[in-house]
Structures are given as structure tokens and as C-alpha cells.
Amino acid sequence: xxxxxxxxxxxxYTKITAVDLEHNFIIGTSKATTTVDTNVLDGYxxxxxxxxxxxxxxxxxxxxxxxxxxxxxxGLKMAAIGLVEELxxxxxxxxxxxxxxxxxxxxxxxxxxxxxxxLEEADIDIILLAGGTDGGNKECIIHNxxxxxxxxxxxxxxxxxxxxxxxxxxxxxxxxxxxxFVVSNVMPxxxxxxxxEAKEVIxxxxxxxxxxxxxxKKAEQKIGEIIMPTPEAVLLAAELLSNGFEDEEGFGELMxxxxxxxxxDVHTIGEGFPKRTEVIMKGLxxxxxxxxxxxxxxxxYSANALLSLVSDYEFRKYFDEDDQCDHNIAKSxxxxxxxxxxxxxxxxxxxxxxxxxxxxxxxxxxxHVGHVEVVSTPLGSMYYQTGxxxxxxxxxxxxxxxxxxxxxxxxxxxxxNKTSNKKLELRPNNPAILIDRSYILSxxxxxxxxxxxxxxxxxxxxxx
Amino acid sequence: xxxVVIGVIGADVHAVGNxxxxxxxxxxxxxxxxxxxxxxxxxxxxAAIETNAKAILISSLYGHGELDCKYMREQCDxxxxxxxxxxxxxxxxxxxxxxxxxxxxxxxxxxxxxxxPGMKIEQALDDLKEDIGI
Numbered sequence: 001x002x003x004x005x006x007x008x009x010x011x012x013y014t015k016i017t018a019v020d021l022e023h024n025f026i027i028g029t030s031k032a033t034t035t036v037d038t039n040v041l042d043g044y045x046x047x048x049x050x051x052x053x054x055x056x057x058x059x060x061x062x063x064x065x066x067x068x069x070x071x072x073x074x075g076l077k078m079a080a081i082g083l084v085e086e087l088x089x090x091x092x093x094x095x096x097x098x099x100x101x102x103x104x105x106x107x108x109x110x111x112x113x114x115x116x117x118x119l120e121e122a123d124i125d126i127i128l129l130a131g132g133t134d135g136g137n138k139e140c141i142i143h144n145x146x147x148x149x150x151x152x153x154x155x156x157x158x159x160x161x162x163x164x165x166x167x168x169x170x171x172x173x174x175x176x177x178x179x180x181f182v183v184s185n186v187m188p189x190x191x192x193x194x195x196x197e198a199k200e201v202i203x204x205x206x207x208x209x210x211x212x213x214x215x216x217k218k219a220e221q222k223i224g225e226i227i228m229p230t231p232e233a234v235l236l237a238a239e240l241l242s243n244g245f246e247d248e249e250g251f252g253e254l255m256x257x258x259x260x261x262x263x264x265d266v267h268t269i270g271e272g273f274p275k276r277t278e279v280i281m282k283g284l285x286x287x288x289x290x291x292x293x294x295x296x297x298x299x300x301y302s303a304n305a306l307l308s309l310v311s312d313y314e315f316r317k318y319f320d321e322d323d324q325c326d327h328n329i330a331k332s333x334x335x336x337x338x339x340x341x342x343x344x345x346x347x348x349x350x351x352x353x354x355x356x357x358x359x360x361x362x363x364x365x366x367x368h369v370g371h372v373e374v375v376s377t378p379l380g381s382m383y384y385q386t387g388x389x390x391x392x393x394x395x396x397x398x399x400x401x402x403x404x405x406x407x408x409x410x411x412x413x414x415x416x417n418k419t420s421n422k423k424l425e426l427r428p429n430n431p432a433i434l435i436d437r438s439y440i441l442s443x444x445x446x447x448x449x450x451x452x453x454x455x456x457x458x459x460x461x462x463x464x
Numbered sequence: 465x466x467x468v469v470i471g472v473i474g475a476d477v478h479a480v481g482n483x484x485x486x487x488x489x490x491x492x493x494x495x496x497x498x499x500x501x502x503x504x505x506x507x508x509x510x511a512a513i514e515t516n517a518k519a520i521l522i523s524s525l526y527g528h529g530e531l532d533c534k535y536m537r538e539q540c541d542x543x544x545x546x547x548x549x550x551x552x553x554x555x556x557x558x559x560x561x562x563x564x565x566x567x568x569x570x571x572x573x574x575x576x577x578x579x580x581p582g583m584k585i586e587q588a589l590d591d592l593k594e595d596i597g598i
Contacts, residue, residue, distance in 0.1 A: 084510045135467065135495060136515035190497050190511050280502050375502060377475040378526050382502060 003027055003058045004451070005051075006443035007044065007223055008230055009034055009070035009216055014043040016051050017443035018058055024457040026438055028055040036072045040219050066223040067446040071100075071230035073214035076206055079105040079124045082186075083131040083140045088161065090284050091186040092130040095160065095195035097291045099202035100232030101126070102263075111144045116151045125210050126202060127155055132162030134188045145169040149176060156205050160186045160198045181205070193285040203228055231291065233445030234258065234399070235267050239289045240445070241397075241459050242269035245452045253393050255428065256441065257361060257413065258400040261340060262301035264294045264360040266368040272388025272426075279372070283386045290388065292368045297360040299353065299402050300340040303333045306356065309363055318355040318362075318415075327352055354412060357402050362415040370426040389426040391418065396428060397463055399436035409435045434463040466596050467517040469508055471499035474532035478525040481554065485521065488585045493598050505536055509543045518596040519549040521588070529556035530569070537574025549595050551588060553579030 006017040014034045018027040032046035052058060078101040082089030089108045096103045105122055107115055119127070127148070131141035141161040148157060149172055157180045159169055166182055173180050183197040211217050211226050220226060228236075234256060244250025253270030268290050274281065296305040307315070307330060315329050325348040332352050336342050344350045370387025396416050403409040410433045418427045440462055447455040468489060472482050479501050486498045497515045499507050508520050520540070524532060533552055540548055552575050557566050563580045570578040577591050 084513050087510055087514050131514075133497075133515045135465070136517075137513060138516070187514070190499070190515055280500070282507075375475045377477050377502075379477055382475070382477060384502065 002064045004064050005066050006446045007068040008442050009072040011071055014047050016047045021454050024454050034072050036215050040216050068223050068226040069228050069230045069233045069446050070216050070226050076101040076229045077104045077125045079127045081107045081129045081144055088130045088187050091193055092128045094287055095186050095198040098195055099199040100229035111147045116147050120151055124155055126205055127157045129157055129159050130161040130186045133190055134163045134185050136162055138162045138165035141165045142168050145172055158201055191284050230442050233442040235289055235291050236448055237441045237445035238267045238269050240448045240456055245456050248453055248456050251395050254395040255393050256397045259357050259360045259402045260400050262298040264297040264364040266364050267291045272390055274385050275389055279383045279385045282384045286388050294364045297364050299356055300336050303336040318358045323351045357412045358415045365416045372424050391426050391429050393428040393431050396431045397434045399441050404437055404439050437464050438462050465495045467495040467515045468519045469497045469511045469517045470521040471503040472501040472523045473503055474528050476524055476526040477501045485585050505539050512545055512548055521551040523554045524556050525554040527555055527558045549576045551577040555581050
């Protein structure tokens with residue numbers, strides 16, 4: 001046996017997954033409450049102790065290695081700044097999301113003093129400053145850089161805009177305490193997306209600085225470097241599972257949905273190009289591996305936001321047909337928001353949670369997938385497509401606490417499917433649904449950095 | 465190098481002239497940002513903002529150009545593009561109309577250059593050099 005340990009310092013739990021690299025299986029998992037406020041190692045030690053106790057065949061001296069990720073202490077929070085909302089602002093947002101961050105603040109065009117104050121007051125870990133294509137507008141990004149300088153922002157800034165503005169901005173920042181990083185433009189040409197370098201630098205800053213600022217650095221004494229934010233690990237796992245590795249075939253285009261207490265994350269791997277000839281693509285290029293995060297869709301923290309998205313009448317449509325209970329929707333949502341550790345005890349409470357999960361799933365997919373619009377032209381009907389066409393997606397994989405422990409998880413996930421009242425949304429047609437029952441996706445994303453083939457083989461066995 | 469945004473406005477899918485304009489202007493030293501057919505006013509404007517374009521060249525061949533171009537100047541001004549030159553050309557109105565009148569109407573709408581059907585791009589090229597340089 002050759003145990004390798006994957007550690008995830010999550011917002012609530014520190015989770016350890018032990019895999020055997022010789023025979024590609026999960027030896028066991030354990031978890032303990034994350035203790036980032038005191039000493040992050042306390043939680044880790046407890047989880048480790050539990051793992052060793054339950055799996056005596058793992059000895060501390062035969063562990064072949066560690067990899068770790070973290071989303072503790074609020075995850076990685078970023079601000080995205082760009083010029084036009086649909087273009088460089090969107091490109092900047094996608095770079096942040098693709099790197100596993102949460103985009104807490106977004107600014108477009110020239111920043112005002114008020115906006116800078118808002119940015120200063122917010123609890124942000126990294127700022128991504130974009131604006132202008134290469135050779136395009138540079139006046140706006142320079143203006144925004146000046147504003148950030150005036151405010152003496154003490155957050156690392158990634159400059160990812162018009163390359164012609166870089167010299168001026170570097171001159172501005174020289175001699176100040178501002179920590180900045182220059183990467184290639186996130187939108188070098190109109191509608192063209194290039195987020196690779198920005199993503200790499202986000203990860204680098206996360207490893208070098210953020211981990212320390214959040215008090216997780218201590219853990220590195222025992223387990224080596226924490227290499228990425230947890231959501232990025234999930235995205236990497238999805239990418240590997242889709243693409244395959246060497247002779248180990250992948251699953252092709254797929255989608256991963258993670259319904260959490262505060263957010264619903266959707267990841268898709270695939271080009272999402274139009275499936276018909278009379279379709280014209282609109283808007284910014286889509287990333288091959290796309291992640292969206294919905295901050296108003298969650299089971300607990302954001303539960304009371306749901307009624308601003310769906311009406312009471314619409315909400316009732318998400319209950320099962322045989323559900324006889326007359327649910328008090330507003331009250332039940334409020335209760336979940338007030339008690340975020342609420343666990344359903346009765347069948348009615350379970351049914352209500354299922355309905356919330358279905359809404360999170362349905363609405364997040366509406367926002368994630370591409371849309372078509374019909375235009376009548378003298379040459380007949382043509383279609384605009386904005387976003388990805390995901391109608392041919394083959395697999396949808398559910399992960400996150402609500403889904404993996406729910407007997408009806410597959411039923412909940414069926415709400416990703418194309419429906420008659422959302423005809424213009426390019427939703428999946430009828431994909432196979434798999435559940436991450438052992439909760440291993442983020443761990444496998446981590447493992448994929450060193451042992452991609454093992455990670456792929458394990459995922460193919462454990463996603464059911 | 466000066467940047468110009470070109471495209472075909474409205475529900476118009478005529479792509480050939482658009483490609484010719486792209487080719488000739490690029491060949492003459494312009495950085496051409498071609499947003500293609502079926503483009504809305506917002507598409508032209510957003511492209512011009514991000515790329516710092518000096519002129520927007522709108523093509524329309526299917527007769528609805530006048531409707532599609534309405535308030536284009538005002539929208540540009542609103543978006544901070546007061547200095548961007550607006551060109552329009554093609555079959556920009558319904559039916560056969562006196563071009564001088566058509567030109568007057570479009571100029572009143574805020575377009576800087578207006579071209580009749582069958583006009584060669586080389587003519588516009590000379591105007592472009594005069595208006596924004598190379």
C-alpha cells in the first residue's frame with residue numbers, strides 16, 4: 001500500500017482523503033471542524049487522528065506524500081475591474097472565477113472616489129485590473145490605476161489590460177508600496193479571451209500571500225505547500241475527467257454542479273460551439289473550462305434570497321407531486337437562513353430542502369448556459385447565440401453536501417434538463433447523472449497535479 | 465496605427481462587402497476590428513470603446529439601414545465617443561430615393577460620411593485618411 005493524502009481546509013471542515021496509488025482506490029476519508037481562528041493545525045491533527053484510528057493500515061511513516069487546497073477563512077475574494085461591462089469586465093470576472101476565486105466586487109469604466117472607498121472597505125484579497133484591448137483604450141485603465149494608487153490600496157493588484165498601458169502604470173506604481181503583477185491582457189483582441197496567465201498569477205499570489213494572511217500557512221509545516229483554492233481543484237478534476245489522460249479515456253463534455261450553503265457553483269468543460277449553421281455567435285469568447293458562482297443561490301446563508309428570484313407560486317412547482325404538505329415558504333426559508341446548521345428532521349423539511357436544491361440547480365443553469373435569440377432576416381430566420389451551447393453535454397455530476405447525502409440527488413439534478421418553458425436556453429438535453437457520493441472531486445483535482453492517471457481512474461470508479 | 469470598427473448593422477447578413485472593406489482597409493494600414501454581420505448599435509459602440517477606435521464604418525444592404533442607424537450618434541455621444549467619426553454606406557434606405565436627400569437625412573442624424581449604393585471602398589478610404597489619418 002502506498003497512501004497519499006489530500007487535504008482540504010474547507011470553510012467548515014478540514015477534510016482528509018487517503019488514496020492508495022498502487023491500486024487506485026480510496027482508503028478512507030475523515031474530517032474535523034476547521035480551526036482557522038485559533039490554530040489551523042488543531043483541526044488538521046484531529047482529522048488525521050480520526051483517519052489513522054479508522055484505518056490502521058495507514059501509518060504515519062508509510063504516507064508517500066501530501067497535497068492540500070483551501071477555501072477556509074472566506075475563500076479567495078477578488079475584485080474585477082474593467083472597461084465595458086460585457087467585454088473586459090466580463091473577461092476579468094472569468095479569470096477570477098476560473099482561478100477558483102469569488103468575485104465580490106466588480107467595477108466598470110472610470111472608477112469614482114466612492115467606488116474606491118467601497119473597494120478599500122471591502123475585505124478583498126486580490127484586485128484584477130483590466131481594460132482595453134491591446135492597442136485599444138488605455139486611458140481608462142491608467143485612470144483606475146491612479147485611483148488605486150491615490151488610495152494606497154494594500155492589496156496585490158494584477159494588471160491584465162491593454163499592454164500599451166503597462167509602462168505608464170508601472171511608472172505610477174514604482175516607488176510606492178503597491179504590490180503589483182503584470183500579466184497578458186485578459187482580452188487582447190475584441191471578444192477574445194486569454195485568462196491563462198492571469199489565472200496562474202492568481203494562484204501564485206494565493207500560495208505566497210493569501211494563505212499566510214488567512215492563518216493557514218502554519219499547516220505547511222506538516223503537509224508542504226497548499227497549492228490552490230478548493231474551487232480550482234474541482235475545476236481541474238472536471239477538466240481531467242472530461243479530457244482523459246494518455247490512454248485512459250475521459251468522459252467528454254460534462255458539467256459539475258456544487259450546491260452549497262451559500263453559493264451554487266457550476267462548472268462546464270466543453271467548447272459549447274453552435275450545433276447549427278444558421279447560428280451566429282455573440283459576445284465574449286467562452287472559456288473551455290467555465291465556472292460560474294451564484295452568490296444568491298444556496299441552501300442556508302442565501303436561502304432568503306430565493307423568493308426574490310422565484311415567486312411563491314413558482315416555488316410551489318418545485319415540490320414533488322406527491323408532496324401533500326402545505327409549506328410556509330417564507331418562514332421555512334427564513335429559518336434556514338437564521339440557523340445555517342439546520343438539518344432537516346422530518347419528511348416535510350427534507351422535501352422543502354429538495355425544492356430549494358432544485359431551484360438552485362435550475363436557476364444557476366439558466367445563468368450558466370448560453371441563450372439563443374431569433375432574428376428574422378430577409379434570408380430567413382437566423383439565431384444569435386450568446387454563451388455556450390450545452391445541449392449535447394453527456395454527463396452532469398453533482399457534488400456538495402446537499403446532493404451527496406440525498407437519496408433523491410439524481411432527481412434534483414434532473415432540473416438541469418431542457419424544459420418547455422425555457423426553450424431559448426441551451427440546456428443539456430438528457431445527460432447521464434452521476435453523484436460524487438464519496439465527496440472526492442476536489443481531492444482528485446489536487447491529486448491530478450502529480451498523478452493525473454491515478455486521479456482519473458479513481459474518479460471513474462467513484463462517481464456513481 | 466489607427467483603429468476602425470466595421471460591421472453590418474441590424475438583421476442584415478450580407479457578408480461579402482464586409483469582407484472586402486476589411487481587406488482593403490487592413491491592406492492600407494488600418495487596424496480593422498470587424499464585428500461582422502447581424503451587429504447591433506451596442507456591439508459597434510462597445511467594440512469602439514475597448515479598442516479606442518477613431519471611426520465606425522456601418523454597412524447596411526437590406527434597406528432597413530435608416531431604422532437601424534437611428535440615434536446611433538446620440539448613443540455614441542452617451543458612451544463618450546463624441547470624437548468618433550461615423551460612416552455609413554450600402555443600400556441604406558427603402559427603395560430608390562434621391563441620394564442627395566438621403567445623404568442630408570443621415571448627416572442630420574449625425575453621420576459624418578454617407579455613401580450611395582455601388583460606391584467603391586477606395587472612395588471611403590480617401591475620406592478616412594482625411595478624417596482620421598493613418
